[in-house]
Amino acid sequence: MELLIFYPLAGICILFALGVVINNSPISSAISLIAMMLCLAGVFILQQAHFIAILQIIIYAGAIMVLFMFVIMLLNLKGKGEDDKWQSRDRNVLLNVLSGLLAAGILYKLISIINEAKFNSPALTSENFGTVREVGTILFTEFVLPFEVASILLLVAMIGAVVLAKSKVD
Amino acid sequence: MEPISAPPIDLISLAPVLVLAVFGMMVLITDLFIGKDKSVLVFISLTGLLMTTISSLAKYNLPVYSFNGAYVVDHLSVFFTFIFCISSALAILISVDYNKREGINVGEYYSLILFCTLGMVLLASSTDMIMIFLGIEIISISLYILAGIQRKNTKSNEAALKYFLLGAFATGFLLYGMTLIYGSTGTTKLAIIAKVIGENKILSEPLMLMGVVLLIIGFGFKVAAVPFHMWAPDVYQGAPTPVTAFMAVGPKAASLAAFYRIMSETMPELSYSWETLLCVVSVLSMFIGNLGAIMQSNIKRLLAFSSVSHVGYLLIAIIAKNSLSSSSLMFYMLAYAFMVFGTFGIVILLGRKGEENLELENYSGLAYKHPVIALTMTIFLLSLGGLPPLAGFVAKFFIFSAALKEGYVILVIIAVLNSAISFYYYLRVIVFMYMKEPIKEFHISLTPMTLLVIAISAFGTVQLGIFPDPIIALAQAN
């Protein structure tokens, strides 16, 4: 069951992720990203992380991506291609290829390390694993401090957004 | 459904954070009711920092662990809180006149500094990776905003964007590293990680090591160590000068404190894996930092590279991982705070609206028009270079003794050779001040707050150089 769902989902995920990178238009990238995030929510559900899966949809695919789309629209960036202002096309391609190679190297390294890691024993999960209740309990007991601190973080971000984006300059 | 029982919350341990949060919000709220004159906010912020310092001393019998071992008040955190408060206070003082001059007339500025300080305090006191991550993020986000707070200024914008993008990028690495460490130890609490490593119960060593490498990248970025330092010169240059000074001291100190906790305190047994890497990073930081500074003509960029090289020295303390390393780290950071604020204070002093006079040529002949300022600048620069009898020297001596105690002779030799290189560009500034004729008039507005900062810094620099004993005793009082 998990197997059946996981691999296609993972494949789609990767495809959409690549879509973000490959697409020329920011809007298409954003849409790919939303799709990828939704797929990820699926992956989370597969891992019994229901709470996170919900958050993934609400916060990421919902709030965050809406913000992205909003800004893209606001700035009217649709379809603006990636013109090579900086360097010659060849050089740019060269750099991109180099970047690709580096990324491939990292990927290779990561995969080989994960392979080496030998997590063989099957996952043992309790009945209530990943339920909102379980996670919530821990969040408000053991991790209450991070939770509170996160509020400050969001406050700071809020101030920042206001300070930076407010149109009137005094 | 049984109710969730509220966990015990150690408010006294948390007092500095709370004080900062309260004052930060107070600044925000007060800002709504006052006009263009923001001096009240300065006053409130400084009071807040003072209160923070006092509240940080509330705990005796250190260390005290709270929040299931996620938060600790120990010697390191108290001392670092002290450093943060000083640096933030100096940053606020230094900003007053600058902000007026450059038209950064937003009250949020001060509350952001306070929140950033809060993040630093958290970071220095956290013993849980989640908390560390949050601390770092609070600091980073505040700094992104502060860097870009001069909205009309393209340079400031650009600095903010660069800092932000690269910072987020680095956050990704940091996070991945933490994840891997979590995966291979099964916990985010540093104490337990240390225990797991000590008992050799790591689930997967390769992943763990990979995690450590990624952590080094993340922290390396935050402290601007080579090769993750590329943002520093640009951001230092673009950000408003007080923010630059602030950025160079407090957040760096906080990150180093956390880094020290993770590396030296938590995984000394794994040092075979990270020691070499840190050595490489440290050596590279020293070299690239110093060599990079040689060619700079912009004083802020020069100081940026210089701060990169100083990170190289500071990393030595982490590599040494012995009884002296934490105290040397503390002492160095305190000394560094004075030196940096002093230098930037003078940089601010020399500027005028829209004409910041950041090029070295603008310093030509300063010594003849304003000998005292030139002399103070000389003191700061030489102290940065590590010349006795100034704070920088004692700090270096401290770090080198820590490293030599563990037998890192080559590293120390590289460090001292780098000090010699660093003298070159510090001397260059002095050359301009003393040995060139003035190219134009100086319009120095001797604003009281900035002068106060310079005076405090000069006093600190000299005091820590000539009579460092009390502070050393304090730092070593383990």
Place this chain on the structure above:
Amino acid sequence: MYLTFLTFLPLLGAILLTLIPRDEVGAIKQTALAFAVTDFVLSVFLWTNFDLTTHEMQFEYSVPWITSWGINYHVGLDGISLLLYVMTTFLTMISIIASWGVTKYIREYMIAFLALSTGMLGVFISLDMFLFYFFWEFQLVPMYIIIGVWGGPRRVYAAVKFFLYTAVGSLLMLVAIIWIYKAIEEQTGVATTDLIFITENLELPLAPQKWLFLAFFLAFAIKVPMFPFHTWLPDAHVQAPTAGSVILAGVLLKMGTYGFLRFNLPLFPHASYEFMPMIAWLSIIGIVYGALVSLVQEDLKKLVAYSSVSHLGFVMIGIFALNHYGIQGALIQNINHGISTGALFLLVGMIYDRRHTREIKEFGGLAKVMPKYTVCFMIIALSSIGLPGMNGFVGEFLILLGVFQNSGMWAACATSGVIFAACYILWMFQRVMFQKLDNPKNENLPDMNTRELITIIPLIVLVFWIGLYPKPFMKTFDATVEHLLVKVNPDNFRPVKPGSSHSKHAKLIKIEDIARLNHQ
């Protein structure tokens, strides 16, 4: 306490000077001079009250400084430092008189000079390695400023070079100091940088001794400067103002040789012995090389600067003869070089003031228009080449005598320096003072004035005093050298060859034994 007072008196003067308005040139000069003279006069009392019979530190004063690290403010004088100390105050005084003509930023100049004086004095009295390093680096800054602000056309280059060269060397010394600090803690359980304690207690195997020796060596060799670390010197000397050169030659270079005596020999006796040949050869190269290069210099100051390399080569080889003659000779030669070369720089400065050039080919026949100057120059020049009866000879002879005990070959090579010295000094003298006065610009040069005579005559008196009756000077370090030699005597380290002994004394006894046998 007295010593501390004397050391910081110039700094006090410097601080006072900041209170005098910039325009009061006369008051500034007089105040500076007053402080310098007072310091000198008071420092003479150190000499007269010095106990010649002991090697112990005198006028000692010690207070805790950085207690957490066991660092004390510990100062004192012994025979090795006494004369250098007095010479420093003396030359500071002379330099300030010689700087009377400085017009540019005179207040800052005097401040720098007085601060420099404190730094130099501090180096000679520090008995704590941390304190020593403290002063060692401290004096760099005023000197750097003096060269860089009041120097010649390439002053910035020279100043930076001077600073960096010295910094590179001394930073490695810092590493060594910390290393020793660590080692002494491991060995004795006492964390301290107190030099006396360390000298008495530090026991190191040969290998670390060698490394530490090299670290200190680099710092001091650059300062001395020994070949091949000397290239900062010509630049610094040429660009520095006259008084700066005097101090540079007279005192700053001595800090290097002093360092060898204070640190390298007593702390690393075995390494000193092992490195003796290396240093001897470097010194010999320095002696010959310095002299040869002096020979072809076209700039008077550069010539004197290179001659310093040669002279200091003598001092170095003397120290590393590791015997009475060599070390005592080196000590007195330290003083001699300070006097002679200091005076030479003063003299060169005088014609530079008149003609604003130091090119040898610009001169010629000055003896005709400046007879007093010529006589003074001649005396100093001859003292510089070590004419017997003048100061240079006493030192050079003792040094060479000391070297001869180790190797006749070294002595022969080093002695060849005296020939070259004669060549470059006399040739220069001939081209500047003698021959036809063919440059019309030189025709109306005024002879030395009273102020200039005042600066030179004390030095000339010293030249003859040390040359003919050096006892008061040499007595001061007798006991100290004696004590030092107990530790660094080469016989401690020489492998004992069965059946034969190279020691001179052994040989003498043997001959006496033969004589006694013959009589029986």
Place this chain on the structure above:
Amino acid sequence: MNIETVPLTHYLFLSATLFVIGVTGVLVKRNAIVVFMSIEIMLNAVNISLIAFDRYLNLHDGQIFSFMVMCVAAAEVSVGLAIIISLFRNKPTTNLDDFNIMKS
């Protein structure tokens, strides 16, 4: 329940792949917003690992962690986009290659 489960490593592979795709995106894209999106991919990738480890270890710390990551992501996005907007006001472009006033 005897469900055949996907081994942990496969989740980690997925995570690693996405992470690297994110990194690549940062390296090759020139639009600030898209670069930022790539960073979001990296964060998401991390979340996969966290949750996978969580299930494997039978702990919830990772979920809390990923919760915090989301918070942070949200905060970053708001600040980041604000920065981009404020920048856009001064210079109407989001092409990163247009921003190099400051360089050595």
Place this chain on the structure above:
Amino acid sequence: MLLKLTALIPLYPLIGCLINGFFGLRIGKNTVGLVAAGSVGLSFLTTLIVFFGLVMTPAEERVFEQVLFTWFAAGDFTAEFGFQVDPLSMTMMLFVTGVGFLIHVYSIGYMHEEYSFYRFFTYMNLFMFSMLLLIMGNNFLLMFIGWEGVGCCSYFLIGYYFEKKSACDAGTKAFVMNRVGDFAFLLAVMYIFNIFGSIDFTTVFHAAPEKLIYNSEAVTTITMLLFIGACGKSAQIPLYTWLPDAMEGPTPVSALIHAATMVTAGVYMVVRCNAIFALAPITMSTVAFVGAGTAIFAATIGMAQYDIKRVLAYSTVSQIGYMFMAVGVGAYTAAIFHMVTHAFFKACLFLGSGSVIHGLHGEQDMRKMGALKNHMPITFVTFFISTLAIAGIFPLSGFFSKDEILYHALMDGNVILWGMGITGALLTAFYMFRLVFMTFFGESRIDPHVHPHESPKIMTMPLVILAGLAFFGGILGIPIFHGWHILHNWLEPVFHFDLASALEHSAHMLHEQGKHAPSWSHLLATEEGHNIWIEIALMLLSLSIAVAGIFAAYMCYIKKPHLPDSLTKGQWGYDLVKNKYEVDELYDDYIVKPTVEASHLLWKECDAKGIDGTVNGTAKILGWISKQAQSFQSGFVRNYALFMVVGFIGLLIFSI
């Protein structure tokens, strides 16, 4: 009692020097002259008093030491400032102060026209002081003060006319060449201290037989070094070239320093060290051969010179060669004897030539002289007497002293030496008479504008006295009757050396070192008796040689004035001799120029480019790296990110 006055002897000239030096310009020329000559005169008188004091003490105790103070000391090394008066130094002191006084007096006249009259006398007095220190010092180092002091004064005096480049060059040359010798001398002193633990003459010479092995490496090295020192000072091959050049100085200087006193210091020193030299047979023969060689060599050059003073200079070099030859064969008395007589006649010759030059208003070229005997009779007579003396004509002083040397050379069993000596004698007679003939006889070739005149009395008086001494000086050492040799008897205690016991000690020491002592018995063979007939035969022979020389000169320069030209024309040998064997050029090409060039090379290449280049190069490389590092700092975010990733990979590589 009288001996206590010793310390005053060098003091007078020093005081004179100081007075003239400080106040010379103010007190007027007459006073300057008075002070200068007077101080030397006082010295001379004091020396006489001390001399009587010494004569009155028994012969065995004629060593008087007066230590003033310890000059300097280090460890067990002590250098005293003390004087030693014994017959040898007494002899030197007497003639140095005596002749010195006369020359001072002469100089008052000769230098009267000079502006810096006082300067001249300051130097002269300083020279007297140094010379006396040299002679009277009781240890090697004090001797060395004088030794260098005289060199230094000689430098001043040669360069007295400092506006003449040639004079300056000559002065520098003299100083430097002397320094070469001094270098060796210093090394010798150190070696001596190394062996004896003392540099005191008495101690060293007393201990020499006990501490030095006969003919050992040590003793040979020491003596060789000492001899090189002597060569420098006494202008022997190869360090002689400075002396002819030194004639650039005023003529009285040449007389005093470069003929009578300073240049003989080398001989004096070797004689002083006879106790060491006696143990070094190799050195002894070297000394003898170098001396003999120099004697002939310089004489040949002297034959072809036209500068009147240069001829005398080469003659001096040659005569000192004789003295060394004497020393080399162990005839110390003969050497000293010749030194004394030489001082008389050569001083007289130089002063005479000075008188000639004075009379001719500075003309020194003999080709522009001639027939002066009528113009300046006193000068001529004195000059002629001295020439006869130097040529070795009976019964003038030179005859006795030179003969004694030749006799000893032959008796030493070395016919070659003797042959060289006798050849030298022939040449001496020839070139000296060539000088006399060209100057005083024949036709006048004087520039018609010049009116030669006799010198004033103050100049001629010393000439007369010196000529008298040159004439009668021979009685100091009449050889034929045993016991008549006053000088020999007087100096005997100084030269007493017990070779037998020294050899015995050496054998012991060798034995101690596990070596076998060679057989030295032949050295101890009893000397043959003083064979009076051989001596008389030799005298006759040398007399006839001298006459032959004179005759040849007469033939060439009076009888057939064109003969020399026709003989020498086109002869490469003559050109070579005329050009002084091109030794100066050799030195210039092979020593001076290469040194200067090498120095240039060292400075420009090694120092500026090599060492400083390395330093600056390091800085440059760092700068270059810095620049390269800057190029990464492109300002593009993407590049920075790329760099981070590269860094990541780098770290990964490192962590593996």
